[in-house]
Amino acid sequence: MAVPSSRDARKLECRDRVTMPHKRHVRPRVRAHDPVDLENLMSSMDADKTVEPAWRRWMILAAIVYPAGLYVGAQTIANAALPQMQGDLSAGIDQISWIITASVVASAIGIPPTGWLADRYGRRKVMLGAMVLFAISSMLVGLADNLGTVVLFRVFQSFFGAPLVALSQAITIDLFEDESRGTALAAWSMGVLVGWVMAPSLGAYIAEIESWRVIFFMLAPFSVIGMATLLLAPDTPRQATKPFDWTGFATLSMALICFLIVLNRGQRQDWFESTEIILLSVTGCAALYYFLVHTWRTPHPFIRWQIFRDRNYALGILITFIYAGLTLVPLVLTPPMLVELRGLELLTTGLVLIPRGLAQIFGLLFIGYLITKFDPRWLNVAGWCVYAIGGWQMTNFNLDVGWWDVVWPNVVQGIAMAFMLIPATTLLYSNLKEEFRVDAAVVMQLAYSLSSSIGVAVAVTLLARSAQIAQEELAGNVFPANELFRFPESGSVDFSSASSLSAIQAEVAQQALMIAYVNVFWTTLIVTVVCAPLALFFKLKPRD
Structure with missing residues (x-):
């Protein structure tokens, strides 16, 4: 066999350089008039994305929903126990409402750094850290001995747990494609609502047989379970983040x-x-x-204002803001109303709220299917209209209101809430770029939490103001010369008796407070009717 000369070797090397492909991957040039090359390029760009099997996506969804549901449940678990906490801590209704509003504000403040923390440390690590601090803060709430420390530790609890909801929603959006995202978001909302629905009744039961402090102690072992489920959540690599x-x-x-x-x-x-x-x-x-x-x-x-250039996103945030401010008000006001005006037990007031949540879960079972068959804009409008019907029924409350009179409007509004939120959330993300999704989820949760706190604060302020005005007006009609006191229906009123005057004062206070509650429900009804057509301004994504 002949040995090649050095000249032949150089020729062979030059030929190999020309004919053999280079090992480094070179992206092909793409021309606008070449559809074949463009299709191949898009396929190569998507090849790096890992597509999880359907069963694993749903398993991950279940794993990340539990911590989010636990956190949401912790926000509402104190609602039914407020009357007991009010007596134990010697606070007025405007003071005890701080337990709700302060925690919601803390949740709103804790949401903005979520995107930056997720980029810097990874989503799973941030959620695990939030779960640990949430558990510690919950136990500190149970150990608090006055209203100030209860509010302080509730602020810690809500602040540290705030990233759980935003990141779990962001993971859900990334896991599912457009055609199944509506169903996935409905399932995510349903899972979160389990905590929202069961927490008040569970809290009322625990407070009735033990104490409101035990409610917060029990959150710690449930948080440990949440830490275990989060180990299944997909993690994101650390990225070069911009300064916060x-x-x-x-x-x-x-x-x-x-x-x-x-x-x-x-x-x-x-x-x-x-x-x-x-x-x-x-x-x-x-x-x-x-x-x-x-x-x-x-x-x-820390808020990327570019996301608001998307009309659907900006409109969706507005609808979410109004929705959150409206829907939390009945949950906060109904238990004190039934305890103060009807004398119901704490456990009974907690059970009254369960049908509302169950109705919302029932609505979510259907909205995930309906949203793929009908225009989501009209589904959203229908939800607002049905919610207004429930609000109108609440405006007819009086001192003789019964258990069913309270449950039925809440059931109607619970069904409507599913139609109000899911179509708006689906349309909100429909045209948004993937790079903005974490920031969008953070801003959405910020708007939700902020509106919830504002809604409760405004409702409590309106309640106190209306009760004061109504009591002054009613008391102005209580005098011996009033013809109404001569009718048999009024009974015998002795204005010279201290016991009779005390009874009249108590009756006037109750009537005034009932008028105040009705005024709040009228306000929410008017806002609902005015905002019902907003969803019609969404821009639908063209179907392929």
């Missing part, structure tokens, strides 16, 4: 805290007759102004 806008975050947080304190303490402090309210209002306005100017100029704001 701590200045914008701090100024927005300060503005929210100031405004919520004004709403909660304004009625008790006689609003702007109080120096405290004036200082808080000025501080909140200044912080909000600085936040807006800073966010507009900084290159890395």
Whole structure:
């Protein structure tokens, strides 16, 4: 066999360089008029994405829904126990409502850093850390001995657990494609609602047989289960993150805290007759102004305003904001109303709220199917209209209201809530780029939490103000010369007797409080009717 010369070897090497492909992958050039090359390029770009089998996607969904449902349940578990906590902590209704509103505000403040933390440490690590701190804070709430420390540890509990809902929703959106995302979001909402529905009744039962403190102690072992399920959640690699806008975050947080304190303490402090309210209002306005100017100029704001250029997303956030403010009000006001005006037991008031949640789960079973068959915009409008029907029934409440009179409107509104939220959420993400989804989920949860706290604060303020005005008007008609006291239906009233005057005062206070509750329900009804057509402005994605 002949040995090739050096000249032949150089020729062979040059031929190999020309004829043999280079080992490094070179992306082919794509021309707009070449559809074949474009299709191959898109296939190669999607090849790196790992597509999970259907059974594993649903298993992951179940694993991430449990911690989110536990956190949401912890937000509402104190609702039914508020009357017992009010007596134990010697607080008024405007003071005890801080247990709800402060935790919701803390949840809103804890949401914005979620996207930055997920990019820096990975979604699964952030959720695990949130679960651990949530469990510790829950136990501290049970150990608190006064209203101030209860509110403080509730703030810690809500702040540390805030990333659980936003990240679980972001993972759900990434796991499922457009054609199955509506069904997946309905299943996610259904799982979260289990905690929302069962927590108040479970809390009322535990408070009735033990104490409200045991409610928060029991959250710790359930949190350990949540840590175990999160091990199945997909993790994301650490990414090169942009600097977090701590200045914008701090100024927005300060503005929210100031405004919520004004709403909660304004009625008790006689609003702007109080120096405290004036200082808080000025501080909140200044912080909000600085936040807006800073966010507009900084290159890395913690809220990426580009997401609001998507019309569907901006409209969806508005609908979600209004929805959250409306739907939490009956859950917070119904238990105190039944305890104070009807004298029902704590456990009974908790059971009254269960049908509302079960009806919402029932609605979610159908909305996941209907949303693929009908225009989601009209499904959303139908939900608002049905919710208005339930609200109109609540405006007919009086001191003789019975158990069924309260349950039926809540069932109607529970079914409507599924039609109000899921179509709006599906359309909200329909045209949004994948790179914005975590930020979009964070802003959505921020809007939801913020609106919930504002809705409760405004409702409690309106309740207290209406009760005060109604009591003054009713008391002005209580005098011996009033012809109404001469009718047999009025009974014998002795204005010279202290016991008779005390009974009249108690009756006037009850009637005034009932009028105040009805005024709140009228307000929610009017807002519902006005906002019903908003979903018609969504832009549908063209079908292939």
